[in-house]
């Protein structure tokens with residue numbers, strides 16, 4: 001097992017400046033085949049509340065300007081209709097009966113939080129959760145032929161989802177800290193129960209294709 005804090009050991013890298021390609025490359029280089037990706041999210045829908053743990057099944061990428069692919073030449077088009085590995089997602093859900101399965105995670109560029117109008121718009125388009133790191137991470141993992149599933153901790157309701165002051169950094173960090181034990185317990189249980197990655201479509205999609213980038 002390898003652990004890589006995406007923001008750096010001392011939270012040095014803000015979400016829009018994380019080198020996502022290097023992070024996924026490093027994991028694959030170590031022999032990692034399945035990635036469990038915990039993250040903090042805002043809630044866009046009244047179906048979720050602060051403190052909830054959600055394993056999303058869909059993603060909307062609203063980031064811009066990030067290096068979002070290893071493909072830099074040729075024709076390699078990643079199948080991405082279902083962005084998360086169903087098998088690893090299943091292991092996360094099975095590890096804690098309180099985990100909610102399903103939901104659409106909207107990933108914004110950040111580092112600022114959304115305006116109320118943006119937040120309401122994402123919710124009206126079907127978004128359940130909002131986050132700043134879920135893309136291009138999920139796609140890069142699959143380009144590297146790794147399984148990838150997200151485990152989202154709802155830390156706040158986004159600006160448009162309630163009438164309060166809007167989301168603030170302190171409440172996000174505090175709620176995340178208070179749920180760390182639960183999160184690590186769940187991850188530990190899920191890791192122990194991970195299915196065999198061999199044969200998963202997260203890897204076999206590239207069988208027979210000529211990839212124009214290296215998979216270490």
Ligand SMILES: [Zn+2]
Pocket residue numbers: 085086087088146147148200201202203
């Ligand atoms: Zn998979």
